[in-house]
Amino acid sequence: MEEDDIVAVWSERIRTASADGRPLRIRGGGTKDWYGQGLEGEILDTRAHRGIIAYDPAELVITARAGTPLAALEATLAEHEQMLAFEPPHFGAQATLGGCIAAGIAGPRRVSAGAPRDFVLGAVLMNGHGDVLHFGGQVVKNVAGYDVSRLLAGSLGTLGLILELSVKVLPTPKAETTLKFDMNGTDAVRKLNEWGGRPLPMTASAWRNGTLAVRLAGAEAAVKTARASLGGEVVDAVEAERFWAGLREQTDPFFTAIAPNAALWRLALPSITEPLQLPGAQLMEWGGAQRWWITDTDAQTVRISAKQAGGHATMFRTGHDYDRSAGVFTPLPAPLMKIHRGLKAAFDPARIFNRGRLYPDF
Secondary structure (H helix, E strand, C coil): CCCHHHHHHHHHHHHHHHHHCCCEEEEEECCCCCCCCCCCEEECCCCCCCEEEEEEEEHEEEEEECCCCCHHHHHHHCCEEEECCCCCCCCCCEEEHHHHHHHCCCCCEEEEEECCHHHHHEEEEECCCCEEEECCCCCCCCCCCCCCCHCCCCCCCCEEEEEEEEECCECCEEEEEEEEEECCCCHHHHEEEEEHCCCCCCCEEEEECCCEEEEECCCHHHHHHHHHHHCEECCCCCCCHHHHHHHHCEEEEEEHHHHCCEEEEEEEEECCCCCCCCCCEEEEEEEHCCEEEEEEECHHHHHHHHCCCCCCEEEEEEEECCCCCCCCCCCCCCHHHHHHHHHHHHHCCCCCCCCCCCCCCC
């Protein structure tokens, strides 16, 4: 089926679903089905709408259909020594570009490069009326009013069906080295914040079980100088790649040790926050700003702990016996939720897209 025909079929299906009040579940490769609230509605599979539309390496922008496999897109970029700077996790071989942006999840490089929303320049979206809407473009300064393209990042498909995306890319680093240091969590937080105030080519960090790992990447001279300045033990390149990939894809043993009655929580905290004295396993990333915590503690206690530390908590993954009734995401203040509801009503008035995926009544 031609791309235009696919879009026409989807438009008719969405119009009918809106008229009937029948929910649709927008889904790419399904590698993030576990993320967010419950799944509801008939599956609208985006994978038939795939392919790179435009890519000029000199412009550092790639435009592709939402169903394009993430691995294929990254392979094309790699041929030109370029990359998606936010280092998105795939969580499976079937991951798509649309799902990557809709989930809005970044990998270890987030602390130095930015989040997915920072790299979305333009988007083509189908709303709840079956209309095709264009936002942004293929250049950085092309936005007025609401930056809807970036609003789609992390929206989990609740605003509409993403058809196309234009994303800014960056050159891959010429050199990369990982160093590791033996130190406790308190010293790790202090060191990371000290180093964060220096012009070091640090692109990732992670602490757990008394070991701090730091990744340096960039020009060879910059990496060499930083390596000499920081000291530490150089990690074998193959081992380092395996380690950072394990953190990105959550295949590392830390993430696979969730008991049936426990949950993996993601805490977003000020980077200067001292290690939290909490029961259960913990891992720190992003210069101390992201803390992973595996615990059987109830959701209210977890969220209170995060709030007291100046941040918030997301129920990222759970064992099958853990109580999810408190909601995956921290409840929004009323004024902010009002804005969210207004956007939802504007794009999806019949509330058919990924109903309840972001918030239970959204």
